[in-house]
Amino acid sequence: MPLRLDSADRDFEARFSDLLAGKRESSRDVSDAVAAIIADVRSRGDAAVAELTNRYDKAGVTADTLRLDAREIGAAARQVPDNVRAALQVAHDRIRAHHEKQKPQDHVYTDALGVTLGTRWTPVDAVGIYVPGGLASYPSSVLMNAVPAHVAGVSRIAMVVPTPNGEINPAILAAAEIAGITEIYRIGGAQAVAALAYGTASIARVDKVVGPGNAYVATAKRQVFGQVGIDMIAGPSEVLVIADGSANPAWVAADLIAQAEHGAGAQSILVTTDSRLAGAVATEMERQLALLPKQALAREGWEEFGAIITVASLDQAADLANRIASEHVELALDDPQALLPAIRHAGAIFLGHHTPEAIGDYVGGSNHVLPTARSARFASGLGVLDFMKRTSLLGCTPSALSALAEPAVTIAGVEDLDGHGRSISIRLNT
Ligand SMILES: NC(=O)c1ccc[n+]([C@@H]2O[C@H](COP(=O)([O-])OP(=O)(O)OC[C@H]3O[C@@H](n4cnc5c(N)ncnc54)[C@H](O)[C@@H]3O)[C@@H](O)[C@H]2O)c1
Ligand SMILES: N[C@H](CO)Cc1c[nH]c[nH+]1
Ligand SMILES: [Zn+2]
Secondary structure, three states: OOEEEEOOOOOHHHHHHHHHHOOOOOOHHHHHHHHHHHHHHHHHOHHHHHHHHHHHHOOOOOOOOOEOOHHHHHHHHHOOOHHHHHHHHHHHHHHHHHHHOOOOOOEEEEOOOOEEEEEEEEEOOEEEEEOOOOOOOOHHHHHHHHHHHHHHOOOEEEEEOOOHHHOOOHHHHHHHHHHOOOEEEOOOHHHHHHHHHHOOOOOOOOOEEEOOOOHHHHHHHHHHEOOEEEOOOOOOOEEEEEEOOOOOHHHHHHHHHHHHOOOOOOEEEEEEOOHHHHHHHHHHHHHHHHHOOOHHHHHHHHHHHOEEEEOOOHHHHHHHHHHHOOOEEEEEOOOHHHHHHHOOOOOEEEEOOOOOHHHHHHOOOOOOOOOOOOHHHOOOOOOHHHHEEEEEEEEEOHHHHHHHHHHHHHHHHHOOOHHHHHHHHOOOOO
């Protein structure tokens, strides 16, 4: 059984703090293992990537077969049934339409002094997109990564995906085809992130690595940051459901199981004002888990890190939600809009009884690559801006420079940087 907490209990704060501190995504062991993998890829390149891929994925690759060729991609994609292709196309089109609305505008203006100021957006040249594939396969993540990159105008998109036992779900390649991705490598884990960040003989390095993954992937992204950009830490998935007496316990239980199904580090938490609902959801979880074919994975995710928390009010539920800063927050309430302003830290918020998180995983149109492990306190979900950079523009007329010279030279003086001051004053009166 997962943790049961009541905010009225004397030891609530201590137990809630333990829940927040739970090591789901990073540990000393994983950090050390990842550092060793990155060092190995940096020194031995493709040979290390192939060896590590065979060790962890049993993929049967050599340094020469890391990349899928166009014929393989086309043949696998053609195996995909029409209804699956059509579903992926629906998802693609909805994700594209939503992300088109995120495209930023350049702007330039001239102020009263005659100074021209502006902001210009340009795409990142080359990105690596990580599509997870250890325990489950995620064709939807191909679209969630690739579509915003295309909308941003990225010219090179290199995709990596692990192929356990040398097998790849054809729907991954169908999704790649729909999204227009042609550079695909059958590699995953920390070795894939290292290859993208540092480059090898067969994989040209990229400028930024994005995408979700397990603890090894998340830790590798932390460790290569600086060599390349990263989007955020999108590690093991999590959901926090806020529910009152209006919620259907069977639906809430199904939503908690859906995230727990991601296994290994996944977390599902219910916060409710209704103690009867808390009990009913616990009972429903047991009933539904017993029916699930993949119950072992979901049970592991639920029992190791899951929790049911009873609170006195929805305001208190919102406070706890902000402290947890979950990847997904569901408001299973009749009037979700009333609580919405109080939820400030969440990767994505799902409004009302008829918006299960899983609709956002696939076809809602919003992105499912979202910050985990409390990083929604400072990070956002993947979007077009993650694939772009902002450059500022500044231009002075002679009179604008004259008007600004005195305060600028004064500040240069207090910083004791006379060269800075002189580069301004040298332009005056000439
Ligand atoms: N936050 C998000 O937006 C989001 C979206 C989709 C999926 N996810 C998460 O992505 C994760 C996918 O995990 P996964 O495991 O199925 O696939 P994965 O592709 O992330 O990881 C598989 C790789 O892990 C590496 N690995 C496994 N065991 C290892 C070990 N002992 N030592 C070194 N490397 C090892 C291997 O290289 C393997 O290729 C889940 O946690 C899921 O919750 C998150
Ligand atoms: N819930 C995951 C993280 O947002 C995404 C996903 C893909 N497929 C199923 N689920
Ligand atoms: Zn999911």
